[in-house]
Amino acid sequence: MPRKRIPVVAGWFTEDGAEEEFRLLGTRCPLCASVFFPRQDGFCRNPGCTGGEPVEVPLSRRGTVWSYTDGRYRPPPPYLSDPDMPWEPYTLVAVELAAERMVVLGQAAPGVGVADLAVGMTVEVVPGTLGPDSGAGGDDGTVWTTWHWRPVDTGSGSGSGSGDGAR
Secondary structure, eight states: OEEEESSSSSSSSSSSSOOOOOOOEEEEETTTTOOSSSSSOOOOOOTTTOOOOOOOEEEEEEEEEEEHHHHHOOOOOTSSSTTTOOOOEEEEEEETTTTTTTEEEEEEEOOOOOOOOOOOOOEEEHHHHEEESSSSSSSSSEEEEEEEEEEESSSSSSOOOSSOOOO
8 A cells, every 4th residue: 555645844845756856846036036945925035025926936956065964863843753763863964055045954865974975065855754654653654755965976976066056
């Protein structure tokens, strides 16, 4: 039986399609062209703009590592962490998106640790999951979906890139 997939935050990323098409979703003001993530629906957050209603836009798939760290504590909600299960640290990555020039925080893809990252390295956004169940007393077949950052293989063997990233 297929598992039910639920986004951790609806409307913040695409939910269907191939990995190559996965994108974070922001909004853009039609008057001043400011882009926001998390998305801003209803009005423009730019204090110097009297803008209209923002429209949804897909954000850059690639960006450069701005900063990163490892989390050596059990993550707080909405991340799922069963205290009876073995726990491993996770890696957080702050990424400056290629076109938007804004920094977006997220977890690194499974298997990517701080030793695999460097400031200025090119990374891409990929679909991810937080945990296999709802955390509400057993496996109800729910998979909580989110995004992860993964280093891009630039052919240099290091995974590091120039950061121009537009694809």
